[in-house]
Amino acid sequence: SKYxxxxxxxxxxxxxxxxxxxxxxxxxxxxxxxSSINYEGALxxxxxxxxxxxLPMALIVGSIVTVMLPTISSAYLNKSKDDxxxxxxxxxxxxxxxxxxISIPVAIYAHQITELIFLSTNLTTxxxxxxxxxxxxxxxxxxxxxxxxxxxxIASSINATNKIGIVSIIILTTLISxxxxxxxxxxxxxxxxxxGIAN
Numbered sequence: 001s002k003y004x005x006x007x008x009x010x011x012x013x014x015x016x017x018x019x020x021x022x023x024x025x026x027x028x029x030x031x032x033x034x035s036s037i038n039y040e041g042a043l044x045x046x047x048x049x050x051x052x053x054x055l056p057m058a059l060i061v062g063s064i065v066t067v068m069l070p071t072i073s074s075a076y077l078n079k080s081k082d083d084x085x086x087x088x089x090x091x092x093x094x095x096x097x098x099x100x101x102i103s104i105p106v107a108i109y110a111h112q113i114t115e116l117i118f119l120s121t122n123l124t125t126x127x128x129x130x131x132x133x134x135x136x137x138x139x140x141x142x143x144x145x146x147x148x149x150x151x152x153x154i155a156s157s158i159n160a161t162n163k164i165g166i167v168s169i170i171i172l173t174t175l176i177s178x179x180x181x182x183x184x185x186x187x188x189x190x191x192x193x194x195x196g197i198a199n
Contacts, residue, residue, distance in 0.1 A: 016164040020152050023168040027175055027198055034179040035191030042188055049134035056102050061149045064095055072157040099143040110136035134192040141196030148199050174198045
């Protein structure tokens with residue numbers, strides 16, 4: 001603060017930021033840990049499927065956040081609500097359209113993509129089928145995952161991080177409860193579906 005004291009608002013924002021970032025990192029770890037209770041080798045297979053889903057996330061959302069964040073911040077500082085709303089809406093629409101454009105063909109051709117990537121590995125036919133079904137499920141939820149990742153920079157740039165902590169608790173609760181239920185019923189595919197629902 002201007003009196004060289006600790007700004008409580010800043011501390012709260014930092015705490016909410018750390019909580020939300022930790023939840024995003026913990027989501028796949030929790031899902032694959034719960035799935036490994038019922039299925040041997042679940043950690044590796046879940047990780048393979050998750051990593052393939054990471055590629056478009058890094059390329060698309062990373063690029064959009066890099067371009068969007070300074071623009072949103074300057075519009076917020078200039079108190080231009082129309083510009084701010086316009087930038088956010090355009091960013092969200094572009095993200096959704098690109099993610100849908102990627103997720104539909106990947107979900108349809110998940111098995112062929114998995115075979116192409118893991119052709120020269122020691123994975124069995126069953127393992128490849130499991131990975132391909134998890135890839136298909138994870139890409140069905142790609143737009144939601146992208147929007148979730150975009151939520152934080154948008155909230156940060158308009159100084160609205162106070163609700164992020166609550167969102168983090170809801171996401172974690174949803175993931176843990178749905179992971180136990182769905183992984184018991186559907187195995188690894190259920191765990192990936194629970195991860196998608198949490199997103």
